[in-house]
Amino acid sequence: MSQTVTTLDVNTAPDGGHGTDYIRAQSGIMSWLTTVDHKRIGLMYLISTFIAFAMGGVFALILRLELLTPKQTIMSANTYNQMFTLHGAVMTFLFIIPSIPGALGNFLLPIMIGAKDVAFPKLNLLSLYLYWIGALFTLSSLITGGIDTGWTFYVPYSSTVTTTSVLSVTFGVFILGFSSVLTGLNFIVTMHKLRAPGMGWYKMPLMLWAIYATSIVQILATPVLGITLLLLIAERAFHIGIFDPALGGDPVLYQHFFWFYSHPAVYIMILPGMGIINELISVHARRRIFGYKAIAFSSVAIALVGFLVWGHHMFTSGQSEFAAIMFSFLTFLVAIPSGVKVFNWIATLWRGSISYSAPMLYALSFLILFSIGGLTGIFLGMLSVDLHLHDTYFVVAHFHYVMVGGTVIAYIGGLHHWWPKITGKMYSERLATISCALVFIGFNVTFFSQFIMGSRGMPRRYYNYLDQFQPLHAFSTVGSWILGLGFLVMIICFIKSLRSGAPAPANPWGGLSLEWTTASPPITENFVRTPIVTKGAYDFNTENA
């Protein structure tokens, strides 16, 4: 009773005589910089956000190295402050928010609904340029004296105290926000207007429901961040007195504004990852997805409830007791749709014929790590418990379990899944399995120890720490090397695939959604003829499906 898909022929290229694949359709750098092909734009996002990930990753390894010993190890306290600020800002604004929508969303969305491109191809290119310009402003701080406020830019430190380059970084993030809004807008219109004949809303692959929900959050929440950053810029440059108590302002107001965006933003980060997991689990277990509608609506529910819980970041900031109790209560509500999803994924795997391919291994890693991240979120949402855990390593561990164990793992699993489609090349399953194992082990060694440290009172963002924490910190640092090695093997695997991988067939995994009916890589306008959707994306013939 579900979903997508055509029975039409494979849309061949280049030899099939229906045009050249999108990579070779035109050549020269200008053909890339002026392209309006969503696939080329997606590929450029893929590369750009990956560079950001690599930079953020190197910062992380350096941070962990500093924390190997309780006193100074390799850098000064000031450098440490700038390093974790940049690590957080790069990972958040330059990597995790734009990566999945920008790369996989752009590449897949039009193909998955049977369209030639997104609704506004030129606007799409503008989003990419805004991403690049925003990235330049943000990273310019590397040569103009850094920034040491933490990625949250809390006032009054950011507005009146620090002498580091707050202005260029916040302006960069402001521009990045526009990129995000325009992408969300474009995707929403595309899904409303350009679905192929037969592609009803309930026939869309669940990945697209997730992207739809994400886009809603992007266009509703991101402008609030933009205005907040503008106010911060004005405050710092002209002392207008919005946040400065000496001028009649209120510093806690900044936190309200900031988290009114940034809590929903964590759903901009995790929802697309959840969307990917649907495709990985169903295709690599050859099972119809269990509870299609429940999964679809839970994405939207998460997006909406996500707007009501920002105060759980501010339990210790002096909000009223009533507000704190309400925010705590509402936070638990998010657990319900999240739990629905996890339950449905496990039910889909149940009695599936699971193939332990790299995408499935990543999906299984996601299920374990995201569950740990989500369950520890309940601890933090509990008002009484959070008073103890606030701003400790427990928080650092929690959000890395969600963001890295959830989103990044899902993203990498998705990259493997769609790699043959995007590049036209197969990758080595052996190397991919090795890297997945290293990432899983390294990740847990790095971050599980931080739950323990945090529960014992190790504060976050500290440069020096008590000797008693050293064994756990050292354990965590060694874990980060294993994790780094895992990512390195992954990159080697991808480069090897590009150089010498076997040519990919149109449908290497036997998937049923529309992208598997086009050639690998697809031709410029995706399909030779507009596909007509007759079958569901998850209509695998398994017993009692």
Ligand code: HEM
């Ligand atoms: C890949 C391995 C990673 C390692 C080893 C790592 C390590 C760290 C460390 C050591 C800190 C500083 C904590 C402190 O001083 O209190 C930190 C903070 C942070 N990390 Fe990561 N990280 C990794 C990946 C990521 C990713 C992928 C993201 C994004 C989704 C991310 C987002 C953040 C954020 C937002 C902060 C907070 C910065 C702050 O406190 O201002 N990290 N990470």
Ligand SMILES: [Cu+2]
């Ligand atoms: Cu939150």
